[in-house]
Amino acid sequence: MPLDWARLQREFGDGGDIPTVAGGKRLxxxxxxxxxxxxxxxxxxxxxxxxxxxxAVDLVEADRMTRHSGLFAEEYRxxxxxxxxxxxxxxxxxxGVLE
Known part of the structure; x- marks a missing residue:
């Protein structure tokens, strides 16, 4: 599944916030x-x-990067x-790209 940029624009074009991976805080x-x-x-x-x-989405979909959100950052870097x-x-x- 390719990056759904249209969804990001619909949901956050004028701003908003999402939970962090670890929870408890918001981005x-x-x-x-x-x-x-x-x-x-x-x-x-x-x-x-x-x-x-x-x-990053392409690499995750190709199984060249992890789907595990806790391990993702190091591979992304x-x-x-x-x-x-x-x-x-x-x-x-x-x-929904990462677990």
Whole structure:
């Protein structure tokens, strides 16, 4: 299943939040445009690139990366990008890509 960017835009185009992988906290998504998921934390703001999320989904679907959300971040850093890997795990778990 390819990355469902349209779903992200529908659900979070104007912002929202999702539970973290470990639970108990939430990741704030401030917007989703054509290229980025914009996120914030009390101490920082950043964005997750659509191309990176799509590549990660492709690798997971091809069984080249784990579906386990707790182990995903390390593989994401080495195979895709060293940018907010844990935040990517939260988003992909929300989409049902990760367990």
């Amino acid at each position: 704030t998504i401030t917007a989703v445009d054509d290229e980025f998921v914009h996120i914030k934390h009390p101490l920082w703001r950043d964005r997750l690139a659509r191309e990176h999320l799509a590549k 080495s195979l895709v990008a060293d940018v907010r890997a844990t935040s990517v795990a939260h988003v992909l778990k929300h989409l």
